[in-house]
Amino acid sequence: xxxxxxxxxxxxxxxxxxxxxxxxxxxxxxxxxxxxxxxxxxxxxxxxxxxxxxxxxxxxxxxxxxxxxxxxxxxxxxxxxxxxxxxxxxxxxxxxxxxxxxxxxxxxxxxxxxxxxxxxxxxxxxxxxxxxxxxxxxxxxxxxxxxxxxxxxxxxxxxxxxxxxxxxxxxxxxxxxxxxxxxxxxxxxxxxxxxxxxxxxxxxxxxxxxxxxxxxxxxxxxxxxxxxxxxxxxxxxxxxxxxxxxxxxxxxxxxxxxxxxxxxxxxxxxxxxxxxxxxxxxxxxxxxxxxxxxxxxxxxxxxxxxxxxxxxxxxxxxxxxxxxxxxxxxxxxxxxxxxxxxxxxxxxxxxxxxxxxxxxxxxxxxxxxxxxxxxxxxxxxxxxxxxxxxxxxxxxxxxxxxxxxxxxxxxxxxxxxxxxxxxxxxxxxxxxxxxxxxxxxxxxxxxxxxxxxxxxxxxxxxxxxxxxxxxxxxxxxxxxxxxxxxxxxxxxxxxxxxxxxxxxxxxxxxxxxxxxxxxxxxxxxxxxxxxxxxxxxxxxxxxxxxxxxxxxxxxxxxxxxxxxxxxxxxxx
RNA sequence: GCGCCUGUAGCUCAGUUGGAUAGAGCAACAGCCUUCUAAGCUGUGGGCCGGGGGUUCGAGACCCUCCAGGCGCGCCA
Numbered sequence: 121x122x123x124x125x126x127x128x129x130x131x132x133x134x135x136x137x138x139x140x141x142x143x144x145x146x147x148x149x150x151x152x153x154x155x156x157x158x159x160x161x162x163x164x165x166x167x168x169x170x171x172x173x174x175x176x177x178x179x180x181x182x183x184x185x186x187x188x189x190x191x192x193x194x195x196x197x198x199x200x201x202x203x204x205x206x207x208x209x210x211x212x213x214x215x216x217x218x219x220x221x222x223x224x225x226x227x228x229x230x231x232x233x234x235x236x237x238x239x240x241x242x243x244x245x246x247x248x249x250x251x252x253x254x255x256x257x258x259x260x261x262x263x264x265x266x267x268x269x270x271x272x273x274x275x276x277x278x279x280x281x282x283x284x285x286x287x288x289x290x291x292x293x294x295x296x297x298x299x300x301x302x303x304x305x306x307x308x309x310x311x312x313x314x315x316x317x318x319x320x321x322x323x324x325x326x327x328x329x330x331x332x333x334x335x336x337x338x339x340x341x342x343x344x345x346x347x348x349x350x351x352x353x354x355x356x357x358x359x360x361x362x363x364x365x366x367x368x369x370x371x372x373x374x375x376x377x378x379x380x381x382x383x384x385x386x387x388x389x390x391x392x393x394x395x396x397x398x399x400x401x402x403x404x405x406x407x408x409x410x411x412x413x414x415x416x417x418x419x420x421x422x423x424x425x426x427x428x429x430x431x432x433x434x435x436x437x438x439x440x441x442x443x444x445x446x447x448x449x450x451x452x453x454x455x456x457x458x459x460x461x462x463x464x465x466x467x468x469x470x471x472x473x474x475x476x477x478x479x480x481x482x483x484x485x486x487x488x489x490x491x492x493x494x495x496x497x498x499x500x501x502x503x504x505x506x507x508x509x510x511x512x513x514x515x516x517x518x519x520x521x522x523x524x525x526x527x528x529x530x531x532x533x534x535x536x537x538x539x540x541x542x543x544x545x546x547x548x549x550x551x552x553x554x555x556x557x558x559x560x561x562x563x564x565x566x567x568x569x570x571x572x573x574x575x576x577x578x579x580x581x582x583x584x585x586x587x588x589x590x591x592x593x594x595x596x597x598x599x600x601x602x603x604x605x606x607x608x609x610x611x612x613x614x615x616x617x618x619x620x621x622x623x624x625x626x627x628x629x630x631x632x633x634x635x636x637x638x639x640x641x642x643x644x645x646x647x648x649x650x651x652x653x654x655x656x657x658x659x660x661x662x663x664x665x666x667x668x669x670x671x672x673x674x675x676x677x678x679x680x681x682x683x684x685x686x687x688x689x690x691x692x
Numbered sequence: 693g694c695g696c697c698u699g700u701a702g703c704u705c706a707g708u709u710g711g712a713u714a715g716a717g718c719a720a721c722a723g724c725c726u727u728c729u730a731a732g733c734u735g736u737g738g739g740c741c742g743g744g745g746g747u748u749c750g751a752g753a754c755c756c757u758c759c760a761g762g763c764g765c766g767c768c769a
């Protein structure tokens with residue numbers, strides 16, 4: 121049992137002994153939620169605000185605090201003190217240290233994890249790249265938020281399904297083929313890969329401005345894809361293959377993987393029955409020549425399902441995909457990690473599913489995130505106003521490499537570590553703020569290695585590892601936890617003890633940045649501790665305790681970094 | 693026009709679901725390496741928490757309203 125739960129339970133017990141006949145007292149879990157951390161450590165480690173009981177007990181908060189303090193009988197766990205309407209708890213520092221560190225060590229690298237998700241499945245739709253477009257900074261958030269949430273849910277025992285819902289359908293691929301036939305060559309595309317495809321696409325749009333007939337040709341080529349024309353299909357599949365190969369390089373660097381690449385084209389032959397179902401259920405109505413689901417009673421514009429020309433639209437595919445995923449994976453939750461521009465779209469899709477009578481529609485969640493701009497301007501592949509992820513990662517790795525050369529010239533695996541640090545910096549920057557915030561990409565921020573950054577946390581981890589290597593040279597006796605009763609150690613222990621709660625909150629809010637913040641706070645607290653205390657000096661039993669604290673910090677940082685998709689080098 | 697989101701230090705952001713004196717990092721300046729990794733640590737300055745009302749013992753957080761910005765509002769995805 122962690123300390124917060126224990127305090128809550130003991131306090132709850134004290135309440136019931138003090139006021140046996142009161143019937144509106146909170147339970148253990150409620151009390152746990154009400155416990156808070158005082159703004160200043162001098163005021164205690166946990167605090168219970170008695171204001172909330174004032175009405176029910178018809179007593180002033182300070183009186184309640186006094187009475188609770190009198191009924192508190194667990195001095196060996198914590199000492200209590202009344203300050204106004206607050207009952208403040210001062211943990212028995214040595215036993216708090218012992219219990220916290222033993223919990224971390226007993227978890228064997230899984231501290232903070234759990235099995236509450238056992239038997240439950242979470243589908244995550246993330247990254248979802250477009251065919252024939254290069255991977256750029258606009259794709260980073262969906263990729264890393266999705267990847268991180270997947271690891272977080274895995275860590276809590278859920279079965280997860282990572283889905284890359286490829287953008288591999290639509291008129292643009294007809295245009296692509298048209299451009300290729302007109303100006304491209306096999307050799308050129310073979311050599312240039314996705315960049316060459318992108319260049320062809322840009323050229324198409326430029327030329328189409330003066331020659332509108334190109335648009336028709338593009339549409340004609342798309343029609344040929346739809347009809348299964350061999351040449352069109354071959355080219356289309358080739359483009360897709362090239363794109364996936366290109367993306368695989370980036371995914372490898374980021375450590376990201378998927379269970380399914382079922383994108384839009386996967387659903388083209390599965391939409392018909394869904395459309396029929398919508399018709400049968402009387403949900404489809406004709407409007408302005410198209411077929412829509414009316415959502416006016418939900419205060420939303422109608423959801424377009426079939427266009428005037430009889431073809432389907434992305435909402436149709438998303439509705440079909442959701443049903444397919446439920447039938448295939450029987451998900452308990454399906455997360456869509458997609459930018460907030462799509463907010464209305466998903467609200468419409470989920471509402472249509474609900475109207476179709478699917479009770480699991482409420483388990484579909486749009487995990488939205490903010491826009492990325494570059495130097496204050498909207499990203500635009502066509503205008504060239506973007507940064508390719510390749511270039512960004514390479515730049516970051518090179519910078520890491522040169523810093524290593526300067527600070528750790530004797531490091532054995534420099535390239536490997538440079539890769540870990542460079543990528544860590546980029547990923548950390550992406551996952552450091554609440555996901556709803558817009559990001560204006562800047563090179564200096566993305567490549568910053570000082571302060572609250574990926575390298576800072578990694579550095580702290582490496583520092584712990586270094587110290588533990590040194591500590592291993594000496595045989596240490598059983599730890600004397602009374603060596604960890606100082607303020608710095610206690611502040612650190614408190615952060616460690618809260619980590620499991622943070623993991624759960626991050627999962628409940630779909631918010632990886634909470635983990636980023638937690639590991640940063642722990643790293644800061646450790647670095648402070650490190651400068652205030654000599655770890656490998658003094659009594660051996662005291663050293664053992666300080667080493668155990670260091671090992672716990674290393675474990676929790678490594679776990680936290682893993683959960684946000686960042687590697688933790690042991691030396692740097 | 694309607695809907696959703698955002699507004700906290702010069703900049704980027706936290707703020708434990710309504711609690712005690714609003715916190716970090718970056719940038720600036722001043723210190724700390726013969727001692728376990730200085731990618732670190734310490735200190736200084738910097739705030740009508742967008743404005744105004746309201747609810748409450750208590751509001752950065754909740755309600756109303758206004759202001760500013762972003763996004764969206766059928767045949768692209």
